[in-house]
Amino acid sequence: MATAAPIPSKGPNPPHHANHPDESPDAQPGVVYCSPGMFAPFNGYPGVCAIARDMRMHILWCNDEYARMCGKRVEELKGTTLHDLMTKEMADERRDHMLEIWNSGRPGRYVQVWQDHRYLTTVWRLAPVSFGCDGVFVLMTRSTMNQMSGLDMVDVGLITTPHLDLLGKLSRRELEVLYHTAMGMSTEDIAKHIHRASKTVENHIASIMDKMGYQRRTELVRFAVERGILGFAESEWSRIAARKADGRERS
Amino acid sequence: MDHRAMTMRVPARVMSPEMFAPFDGYPLVCALARDLRTRLLWCNEEYGRTVGRTCEQLLGTTLEEIMAVEAARERIDLMMQILETGYPGAYFQVWNDRRYMTAVWRLDPAAFGCEGAFIILTRAFGEREVDTIDYDHLKVTSTPHFDKLDKLTRRELEVLYYAALGMTSDEVAQRLFRSIKTVENHLASISHKMDFKGRAELVRFATARGIVAFAEHEWIKLAANKRAAPDASEGSAT
Numbered sequence: 001m002a003t004a005a006p007i008p009s010k011g012p013n014p015p016h017h018a019n020h021p022d023e024s025p026d027a028q029p030g031v032v033y034c035s036p037g038m039f040a041p042f043n044g045y046p047g048v049c050a051i052a053r054d055m056r057m058h059i060l061w062c063n064d065e066y067a068r069m070c071g072k073r074v075e076e077l078k079g080t081t082l083h084d085l086m087t088k089e090m091a092d093e094r095r096d097h098m099l100e101i102w103n104s105g106r107p108g109r110y111v112q113v114w115q116d117h118r119y120l121t122t123v124w125r126l127a128p129v130s131f132g133c134d135g136v137f138v139l140m141t142r143s144t145m146n147q148m149s150g151l152d153m154v155d156v157g158l159i160t161t162p163h164l165d166l167l168g169k170l171s172r173r174e175l176e177v178l179y180h181t182a183m184g185m186s187t188e189d190i191a192k193h194i195h196r197a198s199k200t201v202e203n204h205i206a207s208i209m210d211k212m213g214y215q216r217r218t219e220l221v222r223f224a225v226e227r228g229i230l231g232f233a234e235s236e237w238s239r240i241a242a243r244k245a246d247g248r249e250r251s
Numbered sequence: 252m253d254h255r256a257m258t259m260r261v262p263a264r265v266m267s268p269e270m271f272a273p274f275d276g277y278p279l280v281c282a283l284a285r286d287l288r289t290r291l292l293w294c295n296e297e298y299g300r301t302v303g304r305t306c307e308q309l310l311g312t313t314l315e316e317i318m319a320v321e322a323a324r325e326r327i328d329l330m331m332q333i334l335e336t337g338y339p340g341a342y343f344q345v346w347n348d349r350r351y352m353t354a355v356w357r358l359d360p361a362a363f364g365c366e367g368a369f370i371i372l373t374r375a376f377g378e379r380e381v382d383t384i385d386y387d388h389l390k391v392t393s394t395p396h397f398d399k400l401d402k403l404t405r406r407e408l409e410v411l412y413y414a415a416l417g418m419t420s421d422e423v424a425q426r427l428f429r430s431i432k433t434v435e436n437h438l439a440s441i442s443h444k445m446d447f448k449g450r451a452e453l454v455r456f457a458t459a460r461g462i463v464a465f466a467e468h469e470w471i472k473l474a475a476n477k478r479a480a481p482d483a484s485e486g487s488a489t
Contacts, residue, residue, distance in 0.1 A: 034273050038273045039273070040262055040263070041261070041262060041263030041266060041270050042261065042263075042274070043261060043262055044259065044260055044261035044262065045259075045261055045354070045371075046352065046373075047373065120279075122277065124273075139274075139277070141277075141279065141280075142376075143279065144374075144376065144459060145459060181451075182451065182455070183451070183455075184448070184449050184451030184452050184455065216417050217451070218414075218415075218416075218417035218450060218451070218454045219417050221451050221454040221455055221458070222415075222417065222454055222458045222463065225454070225455050225458040225459050226376055226458055230455065230459075
């Protein structure tokens with residue numbers, strides 16, 4: 001799992017705190033670690049969720065921002081796993097991605113839908129000295145689009161099971177129509193694109209507006225842009241919409 | 252002055268590139284270090300990429316070299332005010348047509364052997380996610396740094412904002428005390444200059460750049476100050 005730029009594990013002036021991985025006797029050469037201690041200077045920085053999990057995905061530590069996004073207190077979240085937050089399929093897919101990155105020994109990235117928002121998630125190996133066990137250090141930031149200035153997204157993985165909030169009310173087809181509408185396609189264009197009648201597409205749009213409580217298409221566009229839905233390629237969003245249907249049928 | 256207006260309650264009061272090192276290569280986050288005369292001491296790749304140059308080319312350059320004098324001066328003043336508080340601080344600005352939150356720390360003097368500022372720029376879409384910052388009192392630099400938007404007139408910038416908020420031409424006309432015909436002309440001109448095909452594209456552009464995240468009075472002020480900043484052609488003539 002390569003990254004766009006090498007992430008050095010050590011600089012000339014390493015951060016002075018107890019958890020620096022270089023102090024760990026177990027640190028393996030060539031492996032890049034991160035720990036809450038290294039993140040500490042940025043704690044409280046807006047829009048960045050940071051979490052440390054053990055290999056069974058139990059939360060060892062998280063920042064206030066992550067707790068706030070989950071609607072809980074940090075103390076309540078400690079010891080909980082992904083399975084407590086989401087369905088088994090969703091938790092399993094995310095866990096598998098994290099363990100794959102851990103095995104690579106290098107930081108890795110994937111994008112996912114969490115609470116209707118597109119997040120870019122970066123995973124490091126957790127410095128074992130931090131909590132006395134192996135694990136992952138995870139940073140999550142909202143990502144409305146791929147970096148237009150040319151960040152290589154080739155090595156960025158995709159979580160196909162979405163974690164939906166308001167969007168959970170929409171059907172698979174409605175999620176697709178939402179995407180095309182936000183992209184600026186006319187009703188007729190969408191109808192041709194998904195091989196349905198214009199009338200059907202109109203009904204889908206009316207249903208989306210009704211469920212989301214919107215009066216205007218422009219509101220829909222803003223919703224989709226702000227949540228990063230248009231940051232996904234069309235093929236990615238179709239896969240995500242399809243997995244949503246799976247989850248619902250099962251429940 | 253009231254320091255709460257710009258300070259962030261984050262643990263580190265001093266920052267250096269080394270402390271940022273684990274996050275270097277983290278996308279969408281520009282990080283840089285400048286000395287007190289705003290000469291660039293260090294920047295990450297993302298900043299170089301956003302400016303459109305390599306980090307080596309940028310070393311030693313000042314803010315005045317990448318934006319108009321007024322715009323640079325305002326940012327330098329804010330940076331100095333924040334450094335004087337002794338705490339990390341933040342402000343919003345328009346840079347390259349986009350809304351950014353700019354956070355400023357005191358630079359660890361050990362890092363480059365001089366005083367300076369450590370700066371992190373992140374795109375801001377208007378969501379209030381943390382309570383470590385008093386968003387209501389955070390300043391907005393009044394001089395925008397426009398790229399493509401520079402082609403638009405002050406009035407067109409205002410119409411762009413209202414249209415992106417979802418207002419109809421009729422509603423925009425009422426808000427601006429202009430006729431619908433005038434507003435429609437503005438919209439046609441915006442679409443022509445920016446090469447928008449349809450209203451949805453306009454909304455996408457403005458939303459993705461965080462323009463609708465500004466309060467109305469903030470954007471009106473930015474649009475008005477657009478005229479204050481000389482463009483490149485005028486600059487050489489005077």
